[in-house]
Amino acid sequence: MNILRYLIKKLLRLILLLFTISVLSFTLVSLSPIDPVQAYVGAEMMRIGPEQRQRIAERWGLNDPPVVRYMRWLSSLMRGDLGTSAIYNQPVSQVIRQRFFTSLGLMGTAWVLSGVLGFLLGVLSGARAGSWVDQIIRFYAYLLASTPAFWLALLLLIVFAVFLKWAPVCCATPPGVLPEQVTFAQRLHHLVLPALTLSIIGIANITLHTRQKLITILNSDYILFARAQGENLFGLIWHHGLRNIALPAITLQFASISELFGGSVLAEQVFAYPGLGQATVQAGLRSDVPLLLGIVLFSTLFVFTGNALADILYHLIDPRIRLGVES
Amino acid sequence: MLEVRSLSIHFHRYARGLRRTVLTPVVDLDLKVSAGEVVAVVGSSGSGKSLLAHAVLGILPSNAHIEGEIWYKGQLLTPERQAAMRGRRIALIPQSVSFLDPLMRVGAQVLRAAQLSGKNRHSAAAQRAIFQRYQLPLEVERWYPFQLSGGMARRTLVSMAVVGEAELILADEPTPGLHPEVVQETLNHLRQLADEQRGVVLITHDIQAALQVADQIAVFYAGTTVEIAPVTAFSGKGEGLLHPYTQALWRSLPQNEFIPLPGMQPSPQDLPQGCLFAPRCPLATAECTAERPTMRAIAQNQVRCIHAQG
Numbered sequence: 261m262n263i264l265r266y267l268i269k270k271l272l273r274l275i276l277l278l279f280t281i282s283v284l285s286f287t288l289v290s291l292s293p294i295d296p297v298q299a300y301v302g303a304e305m306m307r308i309g310p311e312q313r314q315r316i317a318e319r320w321g322l323n324d325p326p327v328v329r330y331m332r333w334l335s336s337l338m339r340g341d342l343g344t345s346a347i348y349n350q351p352v353s354q355v356i357r358q359r360f361f362t363s364l365g366l367m368g369t370a371w372v373l374s375g376v377l378g379f380l381l382g383v384l385s386g387a388r389a390g391s392w393v394d395q396i397i398r399f400y401a402y403l404l405a406s407t408p409a410f411w412l413a414l415l416l417l418i419v420f421a422v423f424l425k426w427a428p429v430c431c432a433t434p435p436g437v438l439p440e441q442v443t444f445a446q447r448l449h450h451l452v453l454p455a456l457t458l459s460i461i462g463i464a465n466i467t468l469h470t471r472q473k474l475i476t477i478l479n480s481d482y483i484l485f486a487r488a489q490g491e492n493l494f495g496l497i498w499h500h501g502l503r504n505i506a507l508p509a510i511t512l513q514f515a516s517i518s519e520l521f522g523g524s525v526l527a528e529q530v531f532a533y534p535g536l537g538q539a540t541v542q543a544g545l546r547s548d549v550p551l552l553l554g555i556v557l558f559s560t561l562f563v564f565t566g567n568a569l570a571d572i573l574y575h576l577i578d579p580r581i582r583l584g585v586e587s
Numbered sequence: 588m589l590e591v592r593s594l595s596i597h598f599h600r601y602a603r604g605l606r607r608t609v610l611t612p613v614v615d616l617d618l619k620v621s622a623g624e625v626v627a628v629v630g631s632s633g634s635g636k637s638l639l640a641h642a643v644l645g646i647l648p649s650n651a652h653i654e655g656e657i658w659y660k661g662q663l664l665t666p667e668r669q670a671a672m673r674g675r676r677i678a679l680i681p682q683s684v685s686f687l688d689p690l691m692r693v694g695a696q697v698l699r700a701a702q703l704s705g706k707n708r709h710s711a712a713a714q715r716a717i718f719q720r721y722q723l724p725l726e727v728e729r730w731y732p733f734q735l736s737g738g739m740a741r742r743t744l745v746s747m748a749v750v751g752e753a754e755l756i757l758a759d760e761p762t763p764g765l766h767p768e769v770v771q772e773t774l775n776h777l778r779q780l781a782d783e784q785r786g787v788v789l790i791t792h793d794i795q796a797a798l799q800v801a802d803q804i805a806v807f808y809a810g811t812t813v814e815i816a817p818v819t820a821f822s823g824k825g826e827g828l829l830h831p832y833t834q835a836l837w838r839s840l841p842q843n844e845f846i847p848l849p850g851m852q853p854s855p856q857d858l859p860q861g862c863l864f865a866p867r868c869p870l871a872t873a874e875c876t877a878e879r880p881t882m883r884a885i886a887q888n889q890v891r892c893i894h895a896q897g
């Protein structure tokens with residue numbers, strides 16, 4: 261019963277959120293100075309006459325007032341149609357699906373890597389707070405927390421792809437190879453640098469958070485009592501520390517999906533990795549309204565799901581919430 | 588069994604501008620506990636009583652500095668010996684349920700205490716047995732600490748201390764804000780443990796509770812024990828009490844004359860010269876502030892006062 265009410269509330273909030281965001285992005289795109297026809301046609305612009313141009317605009321319905329265009333987009337959305345992407349000449353849903361699966365590998369790898377590494381570093385740092393190990397980890401974390409993702413991506417690209425030539429300079433697959441012929445190893449090879457960029461950026465947050473949480477716990481009453489029972493530092497962390505920091509860490513990691521998404525836009529751009537992030541930039545630069553709106557809606561849904569999962573997980577795992585504090 | 592000799596605990600803290608302040612919440616404390624005996628350490632809240640228990644167990648924070656000696660069964664306790672005895676020979680009964688891991692099942696926590704106490708092979712059996720001894724229903728094993736009632740939480744904490752074979756039990760303020768019945772039950776448990784030939788230190792601000800179960804009462808003032816007297820001395824008009832503070836404390840109780848003692852305990856940050864009680868003592872003379880009085884045995888009491896007489 262409680263769960264049901266909770267889910268309905270979440271769902272309503274999601275719908276409201278999606279609506280607001282779609283109106284907002286639509287307004288922003290309508291105000292954009294980029295002419296979609298010109299962006300589409302590009303250099304060929306000189307060769308087409310005003311009538312032709314007018315025809316394209318008409319076919320895309322660009323002459324109608326923004327409200328009418330929005331309503332039209334909304335009504336086809338209700339029928340499950342996200343429209344057609346002008347720049348890819350494919351249904352938006354198809355572009356998103358393809359692109360998303362490419363990005364998913366990247367984001368998923370980065371998400372798991374940054375989560376596991378960040379957690380371990382945080383535990384190490386928190387357990388030996390004040391030691392040189394802690395100083396180094398913290399310095400590293402603060403340094404990364406203030407590093408822009410694209411800058412790090414460029415740095416890795418220059419060092420590992422340009423100088424050392426260990427990793428490819430671009431793309432998700434080798435150029436000139438048919439998609440069916442690309443091996444798993446090749447895909448992995450292309451994934452390494454972008455995934456590394458995203459993981460390195462993602463580590464700082466979870467490390468610092470885990471460290472702080474562990475320090476707080478190590479100063480708690482129940483740790484004092486466990487020490488009185490003869491537990492050593494390893495035992496304290498193993499039996500009590502991990503149990504108590506895991507939950508907030510998992511929650512944080514789910515909530516960090518939005519940042520991961522933001523980071524992937526920049527990283528994919530630098531590595532020319534054909535994922536959702538790169539498509540977003542393209543859609544924005546070339547005023548591909550249906551695609552941009554589709555991506556915005558999709559990413560909202562994605563991030564929202566991440567946060568909701570964190571929330572639900574918390575309720576399922578923490579016994580104090582699961583069993584309800586009665587008295 | 589346990590003997591604490593002029594134990595002092597200092598904390599160094601760096602205040603603003605690198606000025607170093609030294610707190611001395613425990614000063615020249617003496618205490619003696621024998622097997623089969625409940626010794627109550629009675630003092631007002633915030634007088635550093637808990638630190639005594641932590642010092643005996645060797646679990647003070649790292650910025651604490653200790654002077655003095657702690658002897659256990661004829662052995663001087665070093666940090667290594669303390670580490671070996673924590674949970675095995677010397678056990679703590681903490682104040683409240685907040686000393687239990689909130690995310691660990693109660694049974695698992697008692698089991699862990701049993702394992703740490705050295706009952707590796709028999710810890711599961713020991714845990715079951717202790718549940719039975721303290722009338723904890725079997726289903727409590729699967730509960731989380733927040734589900735425990737006040738009385739059950741108490742019994743759980745006691746059972747964790749005695750699931751092993753600890754000979755010395757340090758009960759730190761085990762009866763704060765509890766239902767009178769639960770207080771009574773907890774005190775009875777402590778008495779039982781002493782009757783089984785364990786040594787029990789009951790640290791409390793509740794002199795009434797102490798009077799019910801203790802054999803000896805050590806009165807704590809400004810970080811030191813000013814008097815250690817048998818519980819029988821706490822009767823009548825307090826004729827058996829020899830230290831001016833103990834007498835004042837006795838008179839201030841509601842069932843006695845109910846006369847509060849004016850003034851406040853000195854701050855651990857700036858302790859008076861000589862006798863710590865001198866600023867409030869009606870009998871103070873010039874000699875009192877010259878140096879710290881030592882513990883003297885007078886009749887059955889131990890008194891830290893130069894003017895005390897039997």
Ligand code: SF4
Pocket residue numbers: 830831832862863864865866868869870871872875880891892893894895
């Ligand atoms: S030593 Fe002096 S000041 Fe201290 S308690 Fe005795 S009489 Fe009072």
